[in-house]
Every structure is written in structure tokens, then in C-alpha cells.
Amino acid sequence: MQPSAQASSISTRVRTKPASRARTEAQATIASWRAMTSERLYHMGAAGGAATWLVLPLMSIIVFSIVYGTDSYLFRYFVVAQAGNTLVMNTVFWVGEILDRERAKGTLEPLFLAPCSRYAWLSGFILAGVLETVIVSTAVLVISYLAFGVRFDPNIPVLVVAVLLFAVALWGMGLIFSGIGLLIKKSNPLANLVYSGLMLLGGLYFPVSELPDLLRYPARALPVGYGLQAISDAALYDAGFGDIWADLLPLAGFAAGLPVAGALMFTWMERKVRVRGELDLY
């Protein structure tokens, strides 16, 4: 008779060396990234993936090339903003829905019981979305260049800093949305609701400076408008740090504050859900 597996409990604290623990966390992150990427590719298929990634930006570009005219500064801004919008959509619809999606699949509880920190597998899942974001952003810029004649004059160091700050700020926002989605159990309608607000106030279609006063003030309380303006200026007009500090400074503030706020809120909401015993309810 085979001996049964030794009983263990995830609540048992096992002392491990920091290096070993870090290796385990990294392995968990990579494994969850691979698993989620494979699952996404399997579910969408090559044609479905290409259609999902390309149709929305392509349609939007066609519509707004007619509204703005292809040689206007608004259209050039729009193209870069659409590339940045892929990060925003990733935050809202991917990061924001991750936990609720796992709950619907019945895998959330096992994930929370896995012998690694939740940030390890959560980071892996988030990275799977980043791959799609990079593909779509690149496609938007290439299509705009080839089919609509948009020309770029990038300041690479400034662009890199702006994109990084923007991504970190959005990651913090994503953690907050993810926690709320877990709490209210309706993350997809929540994501649609949030995205509607960002469409209006985030400068996804034109610079925030074009908004009426009534909307411009709340728009300035969000990182999206600052990020898209900074990225647009750095990508299109070779803007230096001195030219766009007014956008980069608030963006840096959001990048410093939102991840901390996100992690705190996420932990608080997660604890609330576990206390209620609703981890696997939906």
C-alpha cells in the first residue's frame, strides 16, 4: 500500500532562506504568467487574438481620421493616446477583472491557498496582459505611420520615463479596481462603468485641455490625462523634461502614491471578503 501524502497546512510558517523564498516567488510569477498567456492564446486562437487586438484601434483610427482630418495635431495626439489607451484598457478590463474572473472559474480559493504570496501569481497574471498591450500599441503606431502618414519625432529617454510612470500609476489603479471587483462581485460591469468615466475625463480622444472647465477640474485629479499628454509630446514633438514637467510632475506623484494606496486598499478589501466568507461566491 502506498503511504499517503504527509499532511501539511498552509498556515504552518516554514522558515526559508530569503534567497530561496525569492526564487519561489519568481518561479510562481513566471509559472502563472505562462499559464495565463497559454490560456488566453488557447481561448482566443490566432485569428481571434488578432481581431481582438486590432479591430478596436483600427476602427477608432478610421473614425477619428474623418472627424479630425489626418494632418491635424488632434489626430496625431489621438493616435498616440490610442496606443496609451491599450494600457488603460489593460488596467481596467484585465487587471481590474482578474480576481473576479478566477472566482467565476472556481480557481480563486486554490490560488489564495497556494504556498506563495498572492502578489507572485497576481503579477504573473498582470504580465500576461502586458504582452497584449505591447502588441496592440505597436500595431496602432505602425498602422498610423503606414496608412495615415503620422510621423513621430520621439525623445526616447523622456518617452521611456513617461511610459514607466504612467504604467506604474495605472498598476496602482488596477489594484484598487481589482479589490473593488472582488468585493462587489461584478467586476465586468464595474470595469465598463470606470472605462466610461476615463473615456470622458482621461483625454483618450483629445487633450484634457480641450475639455470644458466643468470636466477639466475632475480630469486633473486623474493620472491618465497627464500621462497621455506627456507621452504624446515626447513621442511626437521631441519634448524634453523641461518642456513637459507640468505633466510629468503630477504623473510622478500618482506613480508614487497610487501603488501604495492600491496595495493598502486591495489588502483591506480582500480581508473584508475573506471575513465574510465570500471568496468563492459570485
Added chain:
Amino acid sequence: MSMRMSARAPLDTGWRHTHQTVLATARASLLRSTAYLINIVRIPLTPLVLYAVAHMSYQAAGRETVNGVDVAGFLLIGIFGQIMVMSAVWETGSTIEKERFEGTIAALFLSPASRIAVIAGHGLGGLVFLFPALAVVALLGVAIGADLNIGSPLAVALSAVMLLVSALALGFLLAAFFVLSRRANLMANVIQHPLALLGGFIVPRGEFPGWLHTLSQGLPIAHAVDAVRLSTLSAGSLKDVAPALLGCAVASAACLLLGVLGIRRVEHAAKRSGQLDLY
């Protein structure tokens, strides 16, 4: 124990049965859609924000008129078209897929209810669910000065009816198209954007490149939106809107026919291959 026989054939067949099925399904669909407060809040918000953003985009571009009418009015009717596409894609078109996801598709196909009546019921429930969205968009239109110019109330009424009919017809076609793919959600997400573009909701179809304009002629909602715009913004008479209404009727009939045939074929194929409740 007494047990009532639920089947009272042959009286319950035919029109009465279909009518009951449509109403019961519409009611169930409406109850399901309104079960969560967040759904009730967000549904009108999406087209409302789209209207506001599109209007501000035209303002930023310095354009006061589109196709000879004011931007606010042009977009108002376009957003009505957009709401109808939402209904066709996410309500009527997703009917069978929703049943599959909820594990009720086998029961549905084994029941004596007409599949067409079930889909029509979902479509009807979806349209009722989206009425508040039409109302808030209309209110925003009034607030930003959408300028209506109605010459023939009959033309307006007929155009509005055709807008609803075209949404239902498109939904039937999509229902058949979605169901065997087992990727309905993905396809719905993808297809709504080309439909919105081809419908000419934000930009006039007249400004499309030739090939895109030709493609858009096959979309019934595009003709219906043209008719509603003509009758409500340019005082179009019944004679003026007749070509658009005719185009809408032909395209709607084609969608309906293809949809009904497709659904029958899908059911037959799914039963034979045993894939009815797989997803």
C-alpha cells in the same frame, strides 16, 4: 398525487404559444438584466459618454455641422443607432450563447418553445432595458442644443419603427453566427466596433472611402439611421426617406432570413455532433 399535464396540444401551438413565449422570455431577460444595480447604472452611461466625447471631439476640431446638419443632432441619431447595435449584439445576438453559458441550452432545445420566439423575446427585453439609455441620450441632446427639424411625423414614426426592426433582424443573424463558435463573447466584443463604424453613427457614411461605403450598404441599421436623420433633422418627407426605408427593409429581411435559417442549421448540427452544451 395529481399532476397536471403541461402540454395542452394542439391549442398552445401557433400564434398564441409564440406570443406567450416572446413575452415570458422578454420578462425573464429584463429581470436578469436588472438584477444588479451596477448594470442599471452603467448601461445608459456608456452611450451617454460616447455622445459627449464625440460632440467634444467635433468641437475641438472646429466643426459645427456634419452632412449639412448640426453636430449635436447628427450625433444624437447616431448614438440611437449605437444603442440599437448594443441591443443586437449583446441581447438578441447573445441569446443562445447566454443559455449555453448558464447550462440551459439543452433544456431550451428540448422544449416545445419556438427558438425564434425565444430570441425575439430576448431582443424585446433588451430593447426595453435600453430605453433609459435612449432617454438620457435624448436629454443630453436637448441640453447641448440638438436641432430637430421634422416635416413629416409619419416619416419619423416609420423610420423609428424600422430602426427597431433592423436591430432585431441584425440580432437574429448574429445569434446564428455566434452560437457555434463557442467564442461568442470574443466575437461580440470584436464585431460591435465595425458595426458602429459601418452604421455611420459618428461620421457620415458619405465621407467613407468607396469600398467602406459599399460594405455599409449591407447593414440594415445604417439605412435606418439615414432615414431617421433625414426625417428628424432635415424635414424629410415620406418620399424622401423611402429609398432609405426600402434599403433597410431589404437588408433586414436578408438578415432575418439568414438568421432563421442559420439558427435551424446550427441546432441541427449541434444536436448531431453532440456539442450543444459545450463551450
